[in-house]
Amino acid sequence: MRKHFFAIFIAALILALSVYLFAEKEDNKMTKEKNEKVIALPAPREKGALSLEECIRKRRSVRDFAPRKLAMDEVSQLLWSAQGITDESRNFRAAPSAGALYPLEIYLVKEDGLFHYMPKGHKIEQLAEKDLRPALAQAAYGQSSVAEASADIVICAVYERVSAKYREKGIRYTDMEAGHAAQNLHLQAVSLGLASVPIGAFAEEAAAKILSLPRDCKPIYIISIGEPKK
Numbered sequence: 642m643r644k645h646f647f648a649i650f651i652a653a654l655i656l657a658l659s660v661y662l663f664a665e666k667e668d669n670k671m672t673k674e675k676n677e678k679v680i681a682l683p684a685p686r687e688k689g690a691l692s693l694e695e696c697i698r699k700r701r702s703v704r705d706f707a708p709r710k711l712a713m714d715e716v717s718q719l720l721w722s723a724q725g726i727t728d729e730s731r732n733f734r735a736a737p738s739a740g741a742l743y744p745l746e747i748y749l750v751k752e753d754g755l756f757h758y759m760p761k762g763h764k765i766e767q768l769a770e771k772d773l774r775p776a777l778a779q780a781a782y783g784q785s786s787v788a789e790a791s792a793d794i795v796i797c798a799v800y801e802r803v804s805a806k807y808r809e810k811g812i813r814y815t816d817m818e819a820g821h822a823a824q825n826l827h828l829q830a831v832s833l834g835l836a837s838v839p840i841g842a843f844a845e846e847a848a849a850k851i852l853s854l855p856r857d858c859k860p861i862y863i864i865s866i867g868e869p870k871k
């Protein structure tokens with residue numbers, strides 16, 4: 642009897658150890674895979690070729706783009722202008738935010754996939770490797786500028802972050818904040834010698850599905866950016 646008990650105990654111990662080792666291996670694999678997809682962006686610069694006034698003066702909605710990929714420093718600069726951290730001591734960002742609650746999440750859609758911007762550490766995480774611009778253009782009722790752009794920056798909102806504090810004003814505050822981030826993007830694009838168009842006309846649910854957004858994260862604005870076609 643005692644012998645049996647000992648054998649069962651050893652078998653249970655081996656089983657538990659195997660389960661633990663397997664789970665840890667899978668966990669390591671997932672962490673590694675996740676880490677492999679996080680890309681550190683080059684530091685943004687704080688001087689441009691044009692003055693702010695020139696950028697405001699030159700900004701125009703452009704809907705025809707030349708086929709060209711964005712360089713990593715252009716991606717860095719654009720994402721920084723939208724939501725980059727500009728006050729490290731308080732983690733305040735480039736665009737103002739009601740109550741500094743930061744309800745916006747920025748997604749980048751370009752030829753080599755889908756990326757999510759992480760303001761802390763100025764990084765992007767790759768979420769998909771497929772070019773989702775054509776599908777996003779379909780969700781935008783076939784607007785060709787969305788498919789032709791070098792990048793579509795999708796400004797998404799987690800309204801609850803603001804509504805929890807500001808109740809019925811939360812939606813309005815969040816939409817206003819998206820406008821701030823969008824305008825920064827438009828002006829930054831001009832400063833980089835690029836152009837942009839704001840896209841408000843798109844089917845929200847279709848876009849959310851294409852980007853596989855979390856349920857509480859709503860796409861509210863697409864900023865299509867590229868080099869104007871000559």
Ligand SMILES: Cc1cc2nc3c(=O)[nH]c(=O)nc-3n(C[C@H](O)[C@H](O)[C@H](O)COP(=O)(O)O)c2cc1C
Nearest residue numbers: 700701702703704781784786838839840841842843
């Ligand atoms: C909230 C909003 C939504 C817009 N949606 C679209 C759109 O879906 N497609 C488009 O081509 N332009 C869109 N536009 C751009 C306007 O058509 C454009 O700003 C307007 O014609 C003035 O031209 P400008 O941007 O060159 O000054 C939108 C602009 C705003 C502010």
